[in-house]
Amino acid sequence: MKTMEWRDKGLDLLDQTGLPQAVRYIRCTSAEDVADAIRTMKVRGAPAIGAAAAYGLVLGTISLECGEQAEFIRETEKTANMLGSTRPTAVNLFWALERMVKAARMAGVEKPAEIKELLLKEANNIFREDLEMNKKIGMYGNKLVPNKAGILTHCNAGALATAGYGTALGVIRAAHEQGKEIHVYADETRPLLQGARLTAWELMQDSIPVTLITDNMAGYVMKKGLINLAVVGADRITANGDVANKIGTYTVAVLCKEHGIPFYVAAPGSTIDMGLESGEDIIIEERNPEEVTGIAGHLTAPEGVRVLNPAFDVTPNSLVTAIITDRGIIRPPYKDNLKKHYNKEGNNGLYNKGYKACTVRETKNRLGKGTHAGSE
Amino acid sequence: MKTMEWRDKGLDLLDQTGLPQAVRYIRCTSAEDVADAIRTMKVRGAPAIGAAAAYGLVLGTISLECGEQAEFIRETEKTANMLGSTRPTAVNLFWALERMVKAARMAGVEKPAEIKELLLKEANNIFREDLEMNKKIGMYGNKLVPNKAGILTHCNAGALATAGYGTALGVIRAAHEQGKEIHVYADETRPLLQGARLTAWELMQDSIPVTLITDNMAGYVMKKGLINLAVVGADRITANGDVANKIGTYTVAVLCKEHGIPFYVAAPGSTIDMGLESGEDIIIEERNPEEVTGIAGHLTAPEGVRVLNPAFDVTPNSLVTAIITDRGIIRPPYKDNLKKHYNKEGNNGLYNKGYKACTVRETKNRLGKGTHAGSE
Numbered sequence: 209m210k211t212m213e214w215r216d217k218g219l220d221l222l223d224q225t226g227l228p229q230a231v232r233y234i235r236c237t238s239a240e241d242v243a244d245a246i247r248t249m250k251v252r253g254a255p256a257i258g259a260a261a262a263y264g265l266v267l268g269t270i271s272l273e274c275g276e277q278a279e280f281i282r283e284t285e286k287t288a289n290m291l292g293s294t295r296p297t298a299v300n301l302f303w304a305l306e307r308m309v310k311a312a313r314m315a316g317v318e319k320p321a322e323i324k325e326l327l328l329k330e331a332n333n334i335f336r337e338d339l340e341m342n343k344k345i346g347m348y349g350n351k352l353v354p355n356k357a358g359i360l361t362h363c364n365a366g367a368l369a370t371a372g373y374g375t376a377l378g379v380i381r382a383a384h385e386q387g388k389e390i391h392v393y394a395d396e397t398r399p400l401l402q403g404a405r406l407t408a409w410e411l412m413q414d415s416i417p418v419t420l421i422t423d424n425m426a427g428y429v430m431k432k433g434l435i436n437l438a439v440v441g442a443d444r445i446t447a448n449g450d451v452a453n454k455i456g457t458y459t460v461a462v463l464c465k466e467h468g469i470p471f472y473v474a475a476p477g478s479t480i481d482m483g484l485e486s487g488e489d490i491i492i493e494e495r496n497p498e499e500v501t502g503i504a505g506h507l508t509a510p511e512g513v514r515v516l517n518p519a520f521d522v523t524p525n526s527l528v529t530a531i532i533t534d535r536g537i538i539r540p541p542y543k544d545n546l547k548k549h550y551n552k553e554g555n556n557g558l559y560n561k562g563y564k565a566c567t568v569r570e571t572k573n574r575l576g577k578g579t580h581a582g583s584e
Numbered sequence: 585m586k587t588m589e590w591r592d593k594g595l596d597l598l599d600q601t602g603l604p605q606a607v608r609y610i611r612c613t614s615a616e617d618v619a620d621a622i623r624t625m626k627v628r629g630a631p632a633i634g635a636a637a638a639y640g641l642v643l644g645t646i647s648l649e650c651g652e653q654a655e656f657i658r659e660t661e662k663t664a665n666m667l668g669s670t671r672p673t674a675v676n677l678f679w680a681l682e683r684m685v686k687a688a689r690m691a692g693v694e695k696p697a698e699i700k701e702l703l704l705k706e707a708n709n710i711f712r713e714d715l716e717m718n719k720k721i722g723m724y725g726n727k728l729v730p731n732k733a734g735i736l737t738h739c740n741a742g743a744l745a746t747a748g749y750g751t752a753l754g755v756i757r758a759a760h761e762q763g764k765e766i767h768v769y770a771d772e773t774r775p776l777l778q779g780a781r782l783t784a785w786e787l788m789q790d791s792i793p794v795t796l797i798t799d800n801m802a803g804y805v806m807k808k809g810l811i812n813l814a815v816v817g818a819d820r821i822t823a824n825g826d827v828a829n830k831i832g833t834y835t836v837a838v839l840c841k842e843h844g845i846p847f848y849v850a851a852p853g854s855t856i857d858m859g860l861e862s863g864e865d866i867i868i869e870e871r872n873p874e875e876v877t878g879i880a881g882h883l884t885a886p887e888g889v890r891v892l893n894p895a896f897d898v899t900p901n902s903l904v905t906a907i908i909t910d911r912g913i914i915r916p917p918y919k920d921n922l923k924k925h926y927n928k929e930g931n932n933g934l935y936n937k938g939y940k941a942c943t944v945r946e947t948k949n950r951l952g953k954g955t956h957a958g959s960e
Contacts, residue, residue, distance in 0.1 A: 228886035362800075393892075396876070396885070398774060398798035404877070404885040412886055419890045422774035422876055423800040424738075424832025428897045431834065456800025458807065459839060466838045500772070500798055501780070503879040509772070509780040510604035510788055514795045516769075521804045 239268030253369025349379030365441025449525030449542025450487030615644030629745025725755030741817025825901030825918025826863030
């Protein structure tokens, strides 16, 4: 099962809104096709969105007939801005688009045909690098998984959220590949049910034993002694080791503390934002109330009820046992140990400042420093 | 809004499966009508089921033409057993039916017509006493609610689960009636969404400010400082103060501990089972997997996925700040303080032994000792 595949001047995208009932691919042959797929969440998960947007930019420039470089770049930026307007929070989207536009600008060639080639190469690199980072996360994380472990996970930080293999599910995949007899408990993850729809499905595809539970059963399964560790993805990790991730992650971490269960966060280094001191600096996106008042279009709550719908919560570093990155396992004190692996030139608040790709011409190359996230 | 009403030789039952979209009453004119309503969860919540079953027995005997007492009682027992087979766990069902059959047996009159009158009187008593107990719980519980309190609740321990007023929601109602500017945060309570469908609706009917959240947002709202106390109902409280209640209650209690927020349980004394030493003795009912894999008939998970679906969890006494009963507020140490208010003749494991009303002829009068519960 592939989340996306570049094939014959088009992008095949697995339509995640149809999962798990329908496994269907949509064919994108224009930047608009890709923008629509991101907007309607046919593709979701920050790294997956980033890679899709990069290919979207390739599609947007593929048919440009303009003869000179300056004009070509202007058109490329225009398309990038259009793609960047599809989702407000996924930093990886802006990061990937910026990286693409930068590649075009720095091409050092005059012929658009050559720049087009460079753009496809860059999109392929973004895709391939994400996959490689996930494999490394899996390799390191596997060391933390005992044989016969019961593993709790939340949301979908899997192959479906990335170029492949996944972050939290990458750790689980690696342990399974090593022959460990693990059993995964997947929180269904309300409101959008990524755990039920995507994680359970993805693990079943790979024959990894999984049991689906509602979010409020996590405490029950821990108290029953069924869980040996929890592993989740991240949307952003600040310099002190605080972790922003899908709503409900914080509750899982508190439950782990109560039961003496290790709580791990799996994320590529690019998720670590050394420019933000702590999780308190992160603005939490509030999403559409209809996600809470209904399920799959079916209204389940009284009309007009007041609703809270934060998309993320912040887990304080004190609850995080270790962060599993593509550069190794990082343990507390995070402030010191994150610094050893990641320099100061992190995201620098990209996420909070409503940053848009290609609108700032003079930014430094952020290659590898955007937010890769393991969930929405 | 009334959960049920006896009127003109029939029982009007609010069909809770249609809530909150449709407020419709069904008219029950036979014991079978009531049995069907319980089985299909048109009426739910242990005390509400108990009261409905009592009226069901009235309906089942109302048209009996048998001339002598012994035959009348045999028929009454038969109908009670039929009604008792509708739901396996709600102890209040068995308790109410036993109380009714006992009333018939001890009638001391020979004429079925007079026994019929006594049965209706007893059903009315069961209904009225439940309402009165809830009012007392509200009166005591109100003392624990500061003005402008943010209150978290889980599932529906409200008027809809009882003869009226509610247990946990009785406390909230009382505080609201006293003019306190409270704000309720209602966990939606997966899998059956009693919080979204019933609690939010019930509170909105009474103009009590309520915000609906998914279960996994409880930690978030606590961390934001929005919650001053949590109050929930109970399905059974053991002699040491352990509390069995709707799945997810335990997680709420753990979150309260982490945030230093008081966690209260509101329940009538009849919920307290002095015959069970601790929550470890309680068998947890495992329900239909389809409740987890879908919502309102809409499949949201992969077909064939393994599922856990415990209906309840047990919150250890160490996490319970106080138990609000109709006899006052009980605080730790529960083993001693529960004994002061409730004698040793409690439920005696009724819940776990698969006890059925009317099958044991020689049991003592359990009046007031069955399990009144605030949830399913």
